[in-house]
Amino acid sequence: MQRADMVRGELTIALTEGLSPPAELTSAFYRAQAERRVADMATLTPAAASPPPTPSPSDLDAYYKAHQDRFRTPERRDFTAALLRLDDVANAMAVPEDKLRAEYQSRQNDFHKPEERRLQQMLFSDEAKAQAAEKMLASGKSFVETGKALAGSDPAALDLGWIKRGDLPGPLADAAFALKPGGVTPPVQSSFGWHVIRVVSVRPEQTQTFDEVKGQLRQEIARDMAGDSMAKTANQIDDDLAGGASLDDVARKYGLKTSSFKGLDEQGRDDAGKPADLPQPAETVLRAVFSTDGGKNSALADIGETGYFVVHVDKVTPAGIKPLANAHDEAVKLWQADQRAAALQKLADAMTQEVNAGRSLRDVAAAHKLAVVTTSPLPRNGAAGVPPALVSKLFEAKLGAAVDAPSTDGYAVAQLKTIIPADPDKDKAGLDSLSHQLSQQMQGEFLGAFGQALRSRYKVEINRDNIDRLL
Numbered sequence: 001m002q003r004a005d006m007v008r009g010e011l012t013i014a015l016t017e018g019l020s021p022p023a024e025l026t027s028a029f030y031r032a033q034a035e036r037r038v039a040d041m042a043t044l045t046p047a048a049a050s051p052p053p054t055p056s057p058s059d060l061d062a063y064y065k066a067h068q069d070r071f072r073t074p075e076r077r078d079f080t081a082a083l084l085r086l087d088d089v090a091n092a093m094a095v096p097e098d099k100l101r102a103e104y105q106s107r108q109n110d111f112h113k114p115e116e117r118r119l120q121q122m123l124f125s126d127e128a129k130a131q132a133a134e135k136m137l138a139s140g141k142s143f144v145e146t147g148k149a150l151a152g153s154d155p156a157a158l159d160l161g162w163i164k165r166g167d168l169p170g171p172l173a174d175a176a177f178a179l180k181p182g183g184v185t186p187p188v189q190s191s192f193g194w195h196v197i198r199v200v201s202v203r204p205e206q207t208q209t210f211d212e213v214k215g216q217l218r219q220e221i222a223r224d225m226a227g228d229s230m231a232k233t234a235n236q237i238d239d240d241l242a243g244g245a246s247l248d249d250v251a252r253k254y255g256l257k258t259s260s261f262k263g264l265d266e267q268g269r270d271d272a273g274k275p276a277d278l279p280q281p282a283e284t285v286l287r288a289v290f291s292t293d294g295g296k297n298s299a300l301a302d303i304g305e306t307g308y309f310v311v312h313v314d315k316v317t318p319a320g321i322k323p324l325a326n327a328h329d330e331a332v333k334l335w336q337a338d339q340r341a342a343a344l345q346k347l348a349d350a351m352t353q354e355v356n357a358g359r360s361l362r363d364v365a366a367a368h369k370l371a372v373v374t375t376s377p378l379p380r381n382g383a384a385g386v387p388p389a390l391v392s393k394l395f396e397a398k399l400g401a402a403v404d405a406p407s408t409d410g411y412a413v414a415q416l417k418t419i420i421p422a423d424p425d426k427d428k429a430g431l432d433s434l435s436h437q438l439s440q441q442m443q444g445e446f447l448g449a450f451g452q453a454l455r456s457r458y459k460v461e462i463n464r465d466n467i468d469r470l471l
Contacts, residue, residue: 034422
């Protein structure tokens with residue numbers, strides 16, 4: 001394999017070495033890429049056009065028939081979901097008192113919190129400095145002042161946080177846990193050096209009583225018991241459904257929680273676009289709903305570790321075209337939007353023609369009470385705030401010419417004011433980078449063509465069955 005890779009690599013080098021674009025080609029590409037153009041631009045928002053009229057019944061009917069794709073309705077389904085949930089089963093479980101007490105006794109460590117102390121520490125490499133710290137503290141200096149003066153430590157570096165006795169080496173633990181809050185240990189040696197420790201505050205040890213944790217224990221044990229019984233119950237539900245039992249009967253028999261939903265699409269939204277409050281994960285439930293025939297039950301499926309669900313598809317409303325009577329207001333709005341867009345396009349075209357006839361865009365825009373802005377120097381790939389289609393047209397236009405194009409909120413009209421040519425002789429680094437990019441592209445295309453020629457000359461058959469067996 002390594003030898004084949006080496007041969008392949010050497011062949012690739014031999015085929016592509018020295019393959020690079022001519023300097024003239026690179027310079028031409030550079031001039032095209034780096035050229036910039038500046039334009040005056042006016043934006044025509046919907047307010048620039050006169051408000052469209054209300055369509056006549058015949059106009060609306062013709063529009064509806066010509067644009068029926070805009071009035072399509074998705075398939076919708078009414079269904080009932082029944083859930084066997086771990087928490088519901090657990091809440092119905094009776095846990096004997098003796099079982100709760102036995103669990104409490106077996107988990108004493110879980111309910112006991114040892115004493116904790118918030119400590120500050122100064123650590124020194126030799127005993128003399130630790131003793132000097134002890135003397136400064138005895139003279140009335142604060143722990144923070146002493147730590148900063150002798151150890152160069154800021155307050156955050158001194159703070160060890162809340163510490164249990166077992167978190168410290170024996171001698172340090174004995175010294176620190178023998179003091180009252182505010183007390184300071186004498187210098188104590190460990191393998192890390194010499195320590196001086198101050199006790200900031202103390203949290204006494206605590207043991208939660210049985211009554212305090214009884215509810216928690218009942219919930220935990222009940223969930224364990226529910227988990228053990230749920231798989232058995234799920235099998236029984238499967239058997240009953242397979243035997244022809246209705247979902248209502250199964251839900252009553254096993255205490256399943258049911259919810260009904262009407263007119264939902266595959267995304268779980270109603271005809272107003274509002275998402276329904278579906279059992280989670282909603283995607284799994286919807287997948288079952290839309291893969292089950294009308295009038296049938298889905299297979300019982302799990303929802304992770306929290307339970308199982310089954311759905312009954314009560315009604316299927318096929319996808320179709322909304323009748324005009326039901327879509328009247330929507331159709332009027334769409335018709336008016338199209339009329340407004342056409343009016344804006346007509347106005348933009350008229351303004352463009354006026355500019356190209358000899359007037360300036362600023363004069364034409366002023367007549368229509370439109371503001372004009374001057375763009376920043378635009379590259380061919382565009383800039384924020386300028387429609388991409390307008391940029392493309394500006395790079396095809398002659399100096400002084402006007403162009404127009406749709407924008408996100410209407411139309412834009414622009415007049416080309418300045419062309420800033422690119423000079424490859426003044427940007428050697430940019431020219432070299434572009435030459436490298438073109439070389440890479442040429443080499444890739446050459447190798448692709450070479451590989452295709454080899455495949456055409458030497459026919460290769462791939463036996464998928466043998467490959468699958470090997471893998």
